[in-house]
Amino acid sequence: xxxxxxxxxxxxxxxxIPNAATATTAQTxxxxxxxxxxxxxxxxxxxxxxxxNHDQEAHTVVAQSGAFKSSGLDTNxxxxxxxxxxxxxxYFCSLHPYMxxxxxxxxxxxxx
Amino acid sequence: xxxxxxxEHVAWTxxxxxxxxxxxxxMTGTALARGVTGSIDFVQISDSHxxxxxxANPDVSATLQSAVNAINALPDxxxxxxxxxxxxxxxxxxxxxxxxxxxxQLRAPLxxxxxxxxxxxxxxxxxxxxxxxxxxxxxxxxxxxxxxxxVALINVFDFEKMGLLGNDQLTWLKRDLAAQSRSTPIVVFTxxxxxxxxxxxxxxxxxxxxxxxxxxxxxxxxxxxxxxHQVVTHQEGNIRFATADATxxxxxxxxxxxxxxxxxxxxxxxxxxxxxxxxVLEKGHAAAIDDRRFA
Ligand SMILES: [Cu+2]
Numbered sequence: 001x002x003x004x005x006x007x008x009x010x011x012x013x014x015x016x017i018p019n020a021a022t023a024t025t026a027q028t029x030x031x032x033x034x035x036x037x038x039x040x041x042x043x044x045x046x047x048x049x050x051x052x053n054h055d056q057e058a059h060t061v062v063a064q065s066g067a068f069k070s071s072g073l074d075t076n077x078x079x080x081x082x083x084x085x086x087x088x089x090x091y092f093c094s095l096h097p098y099m100x101x102x103x104x105x106x107x108x109x110x111x112x
Numbered sequence: 113x114x115x116x117x118x119x120e121h122v123a124w125t126x127x128x129x130x131x132x133x134x135x136x137x138x139m140t141g142t143a144l145a146r147g148v149t150g151s152i153d154f155v156q157i158s159d160s161h162x163x164x165x166x167x168a169n170p171d172v173s174a175t176l177q178s179a180v181n182a183i184n185a186l187p188d189x190x191x192x193x194x195x196x197x198x199x200x201x202x203x204x205x206x207x208x209x210x211x212x213x214x215x216x217q218l219r220a221p222l223x224x225x226x227x228x229x230x231x232x233x234x235x236x237x238x239x240x241x242x243x244x245x246x247x248x249x250x251x252x253x254x255x256x257x258x259x260x261x262x263v264a265l266i267n268v269f270d271f272e273k274m275g276l277l278g279n280d281q282l283t284w285l286k287r288d289l290a291a292q293s294r295s296t297p298i299v300v301f302t303x304x305x306x307x308x309x310x311x312x313x314x315x316x317x318x319x320x321x322x323x324x325x326x327x328x329x330x331x332x333x334x335x336x337x338x339x340x341h342q343v344v345t346h347q348e349g350n351i352r353f354a355t356a357d358a359t360x361x362x363x364x365x366x367x368x369x370x371x372x373x374x375x376x377x378x379x380x381x382x383x384x385x386x387x388x389x390x391x392v393l394e395k396g397h398a399a400a401i402d403d404r405r406f407a
Contacts (some may be wrong), residue, residue: 034371056166057373058202060232064272072202072232075166095228096314096372097274 024082024108028052029101031059031073036093036101045084045108052078059093151394152258155183155190155220156301158338159358161229162211163201168361168374169382172201176214178406179359179388183218190220190390191257196338196356197227197268197303199243203235208242227303227339228268236269252281254288260297260393263288267304267317275304275317282322289326297332297393304339305355307346310366315340327351334399336391340372343403354401357387383407 024046030037032054043049051061053073061070061079067089070079083089086105093099160176161169169175183193195215200207208230215222224243231239240250245264247253254263263285270276277285292298300306306320317323327333333351341358342365362375362385369375377385387405394400 034373055373056168056376058164058229058232069233072204072229074163074202092272094232094272095274097272098312098314 024048026050029061030054031093034059034096034099036061036091036099039100040102040104042104042106043083044106045086046082047105048080048082049103050078050080052076058095059099060095061091062094064090064092151392152191152260153188153390153392155186155193156196156336156356156389156391157183157193157359158196158303158356159198159227159341159360160195160211161198161201161358161360162214163204163207164360164374166374168376169386172360173210173214175383175386175406176211176359180214180217182404182406183220183388186390192221192223193218194264194301194336195222195224195243196301196336197225198229198338198358198360199224199227199239200230203230203232203238205238208238212242223264225264225266225301225303226268228274231268252284258393259395260299261292263298263300265300265302265306265323267302267306267320273318274314275320277317277319277323282319282326285323286326289330292330294329295331297395297399298327298330298334299391299393299399300327300333300335302335302337305337305344305353306335307348307353309340309344309346309353309355313340313366313372315366315372324348324351332396332398334391334393334401336389336401340366341375342385345401352398354389356389357385357403357405359386359388362386380407 024044027041027043027047027049029041029051031051053059053075056075058072058074060072068081073079083105086107089103091101157179161172164172199211226239236250245253246255252264252266254261265277265281267275267277270278304317305315306317306323309315328349331350335351335353337355340355341363343357344355346353363372364375383406387403390402390404392400
């Protein structure tokens, strides 16, 4: 499958997602050398967080809480998640559970 | 019994005996000895990663097909072929379909246990639909064949801990082994290694020591695994451990790289690093393990 499979997942109550007038940022976690980079990512609620796999090996992105879960990401696949609820989201790769990362979600810009 | 009748008899009983004839038409000593003691031979293949298409092996279907062709060409067909998991790369329906198309060409009976790549998304059904267990259950199982007790364990159910049997399986194993005599040869299959081969790369089973303690009293135990895409052998008491080559691509030897993962080699070297394994078990002897590469 040459084309990168992309998927987007929206989490949380729709009401908590900032509307179009509120700026959200695109954030990226690179997966390479069996590591999530950066290992800790600060985002605003509703930001698009895209995981891109650069390894020959497949990886997944699974929240410890079960809040989000990607499918298997092949080489060059990417997967996007938006998290609306502020908090700390530790996650790991279910194929290589020693691969760990954390997403820290702040309240959305312009919402406080 | 005339020689011709004897040959027909062993062929008919299908006791897994190699009744090869020498050029002069006489049975070879090996064939006779195996007929007398009772033996079983089988083939192990592993880690086919159907769907993988990177430089470490751009055509994993072709190398799995090579394994099937080589096994089908064996003059004495193995009693069974076991695939010890990671049949697919991403647990996708079309990957299970391709794997099934190739593996179903085997002349010998096929047994498949799952690896973590076959359970992505905790979808266990896709695997078991493609490769039902002999008794139809969606879990571990055991069987007896030619005087040997075979146990197929699953240590990839819990995705947060790579290599875990869990209490249900350990309780089952204890009961299963209690019914065996100490002299019965035991062969155990797992995907991830049962012992702590290289834990920092996930090459271990977290509660494997509990299973190993249960196997320790037996005279002759062989534990055959996959997962690490290379042959590593290890001995603990009467237990012999041996991981197998992949049919897809090799991985670095433990600790020789920063991380595990596909190891890219020139094509001719790739074919010398992947293959299948022939195993012969004779009562009273340690398993004869013969790892055969494609080149
Ligand atoms: Cu991973």
